Amino acid sequence: MIKPVAERALKVIESCVDPKGLRQIAANARQRGELDVARVADLRLYEILPSEKPGSFEHDVWRSIHALEGTLTNERGKTTRLGRTRQKIARVGELETVKDLIIGAKKPSEGFFMLIERQMPELTFEAVALRHPDKFDFTMLDSAAGRLRSVGVEVDVSILKC
Numbered sequence: 001m002i003k004p005v006a007e008r009a010l011k012v013i014e015s016c017v018d019p020k021g022l023r024q025i026a027a028n029a030r031q032r033g034e035l036d037v038a039r040v041a042d043l044r045l046y047e048i049l050p051s052e053k054p055g056s057f058e059h060d061v062w063r064s065i066h067a068l069e070g071t072l073t074n075e076r077g078k079t080t081r082l083g084r085t086r087q088k089i090a091r092v093g094e095l096e097t098v099k100d101l102i103i104g105a106k107k108p109s110e111g112f113f114m115l116i117e118r119q120m121p122e123l124t125f126e127a128v129a130l131r132h133p134d135k136f137d138f139t140m141l142d143s144a145a146g147r148l149r150s151v152g153v154e155v156d157v158s159i160l161k162c
Helices: 004-015 019-031 035-048 057-076 083-104 110-117 125-131 138-150
Strands: none
Touching: 004 019, 004 035, 019 035, 035 057, 057 083, 057 110, 057 125, 083 110, 083 125, 083 138, 110 125, 125 138
């Protein structure tokens, strides 16, 4: 059963578009041991932080970056940034960065495993690629799906049909 305070917090989180407010809700929830509320606030924060258009490929990429950075910052107690990923995006863009991390690397990135371990498979670049199949070729999508399957994540195979 959800506590009334947690229920109210979840309703506020649902429509909140203020990053500072969401961070405060998450911090308060953690302090009270309401980890589910903190997680929902964090996920909402990662949804609103990217400046790109919601639903776009670029928004999804930045949502993933914010999620991993935010999670690591919370765990470590100090600001953590994905410096190399941000630098690569600045050099070659989101699309080439995702392609390189999915097919250019022989093994999954450390960020992939970090997101999987934290029960956020939908925020991996592999999942981002599968949500935007028009940006990638079949080989890339098949590789992304295979990587997710290898860690026990179910993948909708209908997107892989030619």
